[in-house]
Amino acid sequence: GAGVSQTPSNKVTEKGKYVELRCDPISGHTALYWYRQSLGQGPEFLIYFQGTGAADDSGLPNDRFFAVRPEGSVSTLKIQRTERGDSAVYLCASSQGTSGSGDNEQFFGPGTRLTVL
Amino acid sequence: AQSVTQLDSQVPVFEEAPVELRCNYSSSVSVYLFWYVQYPNQGLQLLLKYLSGSTLVESINGFEAEFNKSQTSFHLRKPSVHISDTAEYFCAVTRWGGSYIPTFGRGTSLIVHP
Numbered sequence: 240g241a242g243v244s245q246t247p248s249n250k251v252t253e254k255g256k257y258v259e260l261r262c263d264p265i266s267g268h269t270a271l272y273w274y275r276q277s278l279g280q281g282p283e284f285l286i287y288f289q290g291t292g293a294a295d296d297s298g299l300p301n302d303r304f305f306a307v308r309p310e311g312s313v314s315t316l317k318i319q320r321t322e323r324g325d326s327a328v329y330l331c332a333s334s335q336g337t338s339g340s341g342d343n344e345q346f347f348g349p350g351t352r353l354t355v356l
Numbered sequence: 357a358q359s360v361t362q363l364d365s366q367v368p369v370f371e372e373a374p375v376e377l378r379c380n381y382s383s384s385v386s387v388y389l390f391w392y393v394q395y396p397n398q399g400l401q402l403l404l405k406y407l408s409g410s411t412l413v414e415s416i417n418g419f420e421a422e423f424n425k426s427q428t429s430f431h432l433r434k435p436s437v438h439i440s441d442t443a444e445y446f447c448a449v450t451r452w453g454g455s456y457i458p459t460f461g462r463g464t465s466l467i468v469h470p
């Protein structure tokens with residue numbers, strides 16, 4: 240596709256359940272990022288992949304959160320034992336090339352709105 | 357570590373009026389600066405960026421921002437806004453030489469009234 244896609248667009252789950260959020264980056268983009276955006280806040284970094292490996296996962300809030308990118312393209316963010324505080328919009332972005340230069344433009348998907356009841 | 361402050365959570369303005377959205381940052385090292393825009397029901401899009409060189413940067417739709425190192429600011433301006441500029445605007449900063457992990461401000465909602 241032309242842009243970053245995320246599925247589902249909305250996810251409602253119950254406290255304690257497991258959820259998976261999917262991100263399909265722009266073809267050929269080696270870098271992929273996950274962010275969480277709470278109401279009234281800017282995006283908050285969670286994890287960054289370069290290829291298949293997680294280059295920086297310092298933003299993951301705790302061990303209930305995990306993300307994979309097994310083939311260096313599609314990524315899945317996994318949240319175990321969901322809590323009401325996990326409710327937010329989860330954003331995915333991708334960019335070309337490697338990180339480090341600071342000027343690689345990130346292209347964002349529309350996000351997945353997660354609601355934990 | 358760096359931080360970004362967008363003091364105004366909401367800026368209402370009439371169509372064709374000028375607007376300024378404020379952004380201040382703090383960082384112990386040199387930074388790159390960005391403005392992203394999020395239109396209703398869409399993903400964030402890069403509006404403009406400052407990397408080096410001229411401190412005044414412009415976007416294709418009439419917005420401009422000026423990097424002021426002494427005041428650690430990167431305010432976004434437009435001399436005449438349109439209804440279609442109604443959106444959420446996010447200022448972001450990344451460190452020179454670090455991993456490209458931007459720190460975002462909380463956003464400013466620009467509401468353009470007819």
